[in-house]
Amino acid sequence: MTAPIAAPSRLSILLTGYATIALLSLPAHAQESVSLGTIFLETASDGSDDDETIVADQISSGSGLPSDVLDSSASVSVITSKEIQRRGATNTEQVLQYTAGVSTDFYGRDDRYDFFKIRAYDATTYRDGMLIGDAFGGIREEVYAFDRVEVLKGANSTAFGLADPGGAVNFITKTPTGERLREIYGAVGSFEHRELGFDLGDTFAQNSDFSWRLTGKIQDSAAETDDSNDDESFLMGGLSWRPTDRTTVSLVYDHLYRDGYPNSSGYPATGDDFDRDLFLGEPDFNYLDTDRDTLTLKAEHDFGGGLELGASLRFAEGTGGFGYVFLGDVTSLPDTTVSRYYFANDADFANFVGDAHLMYETSLGTVSSRTMGGVEYRDNHRHNTLWYTRAADIDWEDPIYTGGLDLDSTDPYQETTTNTKVKSVYLQQEFTRDQFILQAGLRRDWIDQEVRDHLSGVTTSGESMEDTMRLGLTYKITPNLSVFGSYAESVVPAGLGVEPERGEQYELGVKYRPEGFRGLLSASIYDLSKYNETITNADTLLQEVRGKSRVQGIDLEAKAEITERLSMTAAYSYIESEIVESNLGDNDGNELASTPKHSGSVWVDYLVPGQGSFGDLSLGLGTRYTGEYWRSDANSSKTDSAWIWDAAIGYEIAEGTEMQLNVSNLFDEKHIAQGGFSTDYYNAGREISLTLRHSW
Incomplete structure (x- = not known):
């Protein structure tokens, strides 16, 4: 089944025409470089x-x-490598x-994926501005x-x-x-954790045009x-x-x-x-494997x-999968037995993404202009197989393990090959006059998409065309204080036969950079809606339709080297969420799952300068607050609010050599992070790590 492509709109004509004119107007040698994909405008700041x-x-x-950042x-929040290292x-x-x-x-403590949401979704x-994919399931x-x-x-979008x-x-x-970069480190920690890493770099010779960098780590640990x-x-x-500057x-x-x-089962x-x-799983059937290779070519020319x-250009391919036993309903409370199920996934993938773009900066009288127009192409392939079958019950007071599951002799319940190709053209425009900065984007x-169901032998395909836009205005009250307002749209395909998910957001914000010290303070208020919404069940990995939801909130954040x-860093968020349309009707008016109304954090670092034979001593302490939240869209059970503390102590043994002790969940706070069905999952417990780092 193939959906027809809509007729070109004025937006598509404008964008396609702009990109064509921009590329054709370049000198012949520049056009050749674009076709070879060897020139790149560095996206990293x-x-x-x-x-x-x-x-x-x-x-x-942005x-x-x-x-x-003020413009x-x-x-946008930035977590630098220094903050990452300091917090461990x-x-x-x-x-x-x-x-x-x-x-x-x-x-x-589910380690299959990185479980995080931004503004409730x-x-x-992305990596250097190029798509990796969804955090959930990735x-x-x-x-x-x-x-x-x-x-x-x-x-x-x-x-x-x-x-x-x-x-x-x-x-x-x-x-x-x-x-010249020289850093090596070694770490030991909880659960028999051992780790070695390095980050090295230099030019090949003095005044050489060529430079290199080698980064790596190896980790041997239990959990x-x-x-x-x-x-x-x-x-x-x-x-x-770098042949020239x-x-x-x-x-x-x-x-x-x-x-x-x-996970813990x-x-x-x-x-x-x-x-x-x-x-309470099976020792012989408890794995999470990832094997991926990535090659990236990028360049820039002025x-x-x-x-x-x-x-x-980026190409990535690899394999991944998991296998474990998770718990079902309690089968006998007096006998302390619970039902169990084998669940496994096996996947291989190959992803390609290429981007070419042109940026032009000029002055139009009293107005400064920056224009970026470009094209992008993505080709993603994924073969995915899922197994789900009954396992033997287990006694949680006296667990007796019965063995793993032979996937080769077990029929999967789902096996698909998905091919997705996306062609894109986009335009970003910025005008600056006096204290006003206008930013607009069209894409x-x-x-x-093509999905082949290997169990039924049916292949389904579909085509769609999606437009998105963004408009934002910033007013710089002073060089260190700005206010902004914006409207932005998003789109993502939800699956064949389902309308793409669309979102829109209205936002007002203020940013301030103090003069007396290096810092950034920001505050924003927003109204965000998502339409044609399809969610993935975390247990079954199958899609479920939710319809429409709305989120309104406030974000406050400060980073300062006083x-x-x-x-210190400090953050606070307030979120009001609502399921406006669940399509099934049962959850209308409910709050979104895993979305606390209140959350906040503070991290403080203090340096005690060394004297004599004593080196610098750095002390870090942080706390994270997560308010209560519903565990599912049905709003039938809640996770209690919790405070979790983290700490870090660093000591400079010698110049360039530091020992650092990090403790996450310092007081071993324990609560049910997810549950309310047949199984509960606790938050991660206390973990301690000791790192010795040397740079020269």
């Missing part, structure tokens, strides 16, 4: 000091145009825990690979493309800098639950060529392999307080006169 400060001045997310008419964050959820508008840890992830990224993490809040309306996370990859492991190996190598070409390859565990929903390390041209995506000794 100037992150040269991200390892030295927690306060970022420049961003690459309007799609790199800009000063962007969007809410080792995964994306931990990186985002202290960010306003973001909720994490709402599915307990599942987030889309690969857990290695955060040591990135210089910074940018969190774009709210609908904004014109900046990056197909995305959910709550927001997006953009990872900025470490690339060769042309400067909180018995009969689980958390192993990883990661290696990333980059090569950059106007041209940079970079090639980055990375390999990620994870041998982890999916859960705990019987009896109201009892079980030990976190209790394992022609002068305000004209810059770029392109990027058209042509989506071609003195040379004292720095």
